[in-house]
Amino acid sequence: MKETVSDFLVRRLSEWGVKRIFGLPGDGINGIMGAINRVSDKLEFVQIRHEEMAAFMACAHAKFTGEVGICLATSGPGAIHLLNGLYDAKLDHQPVVAIVGQQKRTALGGSYQQEVDLVSLFKDVAHEYVHIVTTPGQVRHVLDRAMRIAKAEHNVCCVIVPNDIQDMEFVKPPHEHGTIYSGAGYRSPRVVPEIEDLQRAADVLNDGSKVAILVGAGALNATSEILQVADLLGAGIAKALLGKTVVPDDLPYVTGAIGMLGTKPSYSMMTECDTLLMIGSSFPYSEFLPEEGQARGVQIDIDGRMMSMRYPMEVNLVGNSEDTLKLLIPLLKRKEDRTWRNRIESSVDEWWKKIEARAMEPANPINPQRVFYELSPRLPDNCILAGDSGSSTFWYARDIRIRKGMMASLSGGLATMGSAVPYAIAAKFAHPDRVVIAVTGDGAMQMNGMNELITIVKYWRHWSDPRLVVLVLNNRDLNLVTWEQRATEGNPKFDAAQDLPDVPYADYAKLIGLHGIRVDRPENIASAWDCALTADRPVVLEACTDPNVPPLPPHITFKQARAYASAIVQGDSDSREIFRETVKQIFA
Structure with a gap:
């Protein structure tokens, strides 16, 4: 059987040490998908719900392993979906290579269905290297350069493969003028100052x-x-x-x-x-x-x-x-x-006492800080934490006490919502024997986390340790933006923009075959964590938390205090509650 361009591409990825690809199939990459299927014993394909999640997972794979993360998407809409996750990798300086399909070369320039100028689309996010394969003999050096530049520059690269090229027979470039010969492999140099x-x-x-x-x-x-x-x-x-x-x-x-x-x-x-x-x-x-x-x-x-x-x-x-x-x-x-x-x-000793005091302050129904405070001493050795963007990030940053051997990450430079669950999935594939904990808010969970629970359902039985816990702070509010409106703009909460539907996250987890725990009383938080961290399958821990507990900055400026007061004076819908909770937190 002849080796196609797709077969070579997949084989070359294996020669680079790639063991896993995150993606979603489509007709623009049928040739590549067939090649992956033919070597499925050597190269694992992880099917996700949305291509953005594939890019998130590739970024997280790079963070938790030090290897190049690979994501795969079809042409047109699939390629476009990758962008947010790829920008996450770019801004956090992670080596990721995106492989995307394209329409047949003969159709390009003809306003064909799903035809998108992919080189222009990826030119910023993959500015170090983005190229389209136009002949079979070119695929070797395009892929080699993408992998090597991603590793050397700690950045995103992109390889575009038209679908007619994918099924062509792979041929080595001829030994003549105008051809390029490349090899696989790269090891970072030792760089030190004078x-x-x-x-x-x-x-x-x-x-x-x-x-x-x-x-x-x-x-x-x-x-x-x-x-x-x-x-x-x-x-x-x-x-x-x-x-x-x-x-x-x-x-x-x-x-x-x-x-x-x-x-x-x-x-x-x-x-x-x-x-x-x-x-x-x-x-x-x-x-x-x-x-x-x-x-x-x-x-x-x-x-x-x-x-x-x-x-x-x-x-x-x-x-x-x-x-x-x-x-x-x-x-x-x-x-x-x-x-x-x-x-x-x-100062540090006094701070941890203050953190405990703030966490133990009662709220309606649960103080979000206490959820994290109770988790911290229960964190399993060598566990991996995946954070998100939102008010949950405050409590993740402040209340979680990291011990030696643990790993943790989130979307740093991009600070995008929706990173926690795909990061946790990628961590679990990279380290199936370690406990993984995702911490997220209900806004991010509704954005994409609930869909990726389906991915967890599909794969969790393959992991040697099935424990993966997704903590959802259910406060029915896009909480961080609400507080930013108050403290930086001086505006009251915009209820129509900020209020979220009350979704039964724990029940949804049970519905699709996972374990779900809902906690709405502070005295039950500790036992909920104990149950979640000893379960025989992945768990969604839904904590019903008070949106009016303020994520206080380490130092409150006069400008912030004035803006906050302005928001209350203008008639914030939660004025009484946020004033009460703020006073309690300050005096704690």
């Missing part, structure tokens, strides 16, 4: 008496080195959202999240430090960093384009975080004065 720059950075850090460290996703493989640096410098460590698992939260000098979702210890540390060390982070909100001129800065990042973008750094070290820190550590001097570190540890 020794002179390392010494300059060490001098800055050694001179500081109040050093603050901020870590992000680019520091995920440098945990032990970061802890050594923090110990030598007597520094505290704050974490950007994507860096939540860089260092565990049970260390007394880890101040937790930073920014609007952040903690008071992180805010205080940044406003009082005299030296800032930023490692592997593109944290966007400069107002939560030291004021310009307050602190001397050192930044470590693999991408020189990201240097000195958030704070004017004195020394910029382009390099891999782990290797750069290993070279930097011998140049650092241990600070004997631990006054700064002691202040940080005292």
Whole structure:
């Protein structure tokens, strides 16, 4: 049997180490689907409900494995559906390759059904590399380059294959002028700064008496080195959202999240430090960093384009975080004065007491913080957490205490709704023996999470450990936007835009063959988590939470307070409740 272009494409993916493709079939990729079917013992095809979810899963696969994530979609509408998930990968610097079909070459330019200018469509999201295969001999180097560039640049690439090309016989490019020969395989180089720059950075850090460290996703493989640096410098460590698992939260000098979702210890540390060390982070909100001129800065990042973008750094070290820190550590001097570190540890200890007090405040019917507070000590060792975008992200960032060995991620740069459930599914495929927990709101669940529960139903019996828990905060409100309207715009809640239907999520889970738990009393939260984390199948845990518990920022500005008061004065439909809950949270 002749080897088609599709057969070669699938074989080449296997040679690159790809074991799994997330996608949805369609007539624009029939040839590729047939080729996957012929090697289904070597390459797994994961059928999803919507192509956007395939791209989310490819991004999450890259995050949780370090491998290139692959998503597959048909021409036209299928290709268009990929975009949101691909932008999630682009903005979080994840290696993803999208393979999409296209109409026959003879029809292109003729306004044919489902004909879309795919090169133009993907030119931004896959700006590093997007190409269409026009002859059989071209497919090898197009795919090789897409895979290699995705791995080298930590970005999205796209390969477009017209459906007539897919069924043609694959031929090697002839050995003649105008042809290209490529090979598979790529290994990231060791990138480190010059020794002179390392010494300059060490001098800055050694001179500081109040050093603050901020870590992000680019520091995920440098945990032990970061802890050594923090110990030598007597520094505290704050974490950007994507860096939540860089260092565990049970260390007394880890101040937790930073920014609007952040903690008071992180805010205080940044406003009082005299030296800032930023490692592997593109944290966007400069107002939560030291004021310009307050602190001397050192930044470590693999991408020189990201240097000195958030704070004017004195020394910029382009390099891999782990290797750069290993070279930097011998140049650092241990600070004997631990006054700064002691202040940080005292602040962190006080913060966790405050978190408990806030979580235990009664609400109607359940305080959302308590749902996360009760989960935190029950998290199984080495579990994986998948977050979403919304008010649930506040409680995920603040109340969950990460321990060594855990993994966690969400949509960081794009901050798109709907990432939690597809991320959790991808995590479960990558690590079927680990417990996975998705935390999401009812808005994101209604957007796409409920459909992907069907994907869980289709595959969960293949996982060695069936435990996957989807937490849904059912507050019947697009809650984060509601609070943003109040606190940033000074507008009352727009009920017609913000109110959501009350959907029985737990009952829906039971209807399709999963386990469902609904909890609407605070005294039942702990037992609900115990039940969910020991179930014999995936679980939807529906928590009926109070939308009027405010996600308070670590520092309330006068502008925010004035806007908030304006929203209440204008007659917010929940004015009495939000005022009462805000007062309770502040005094807690």
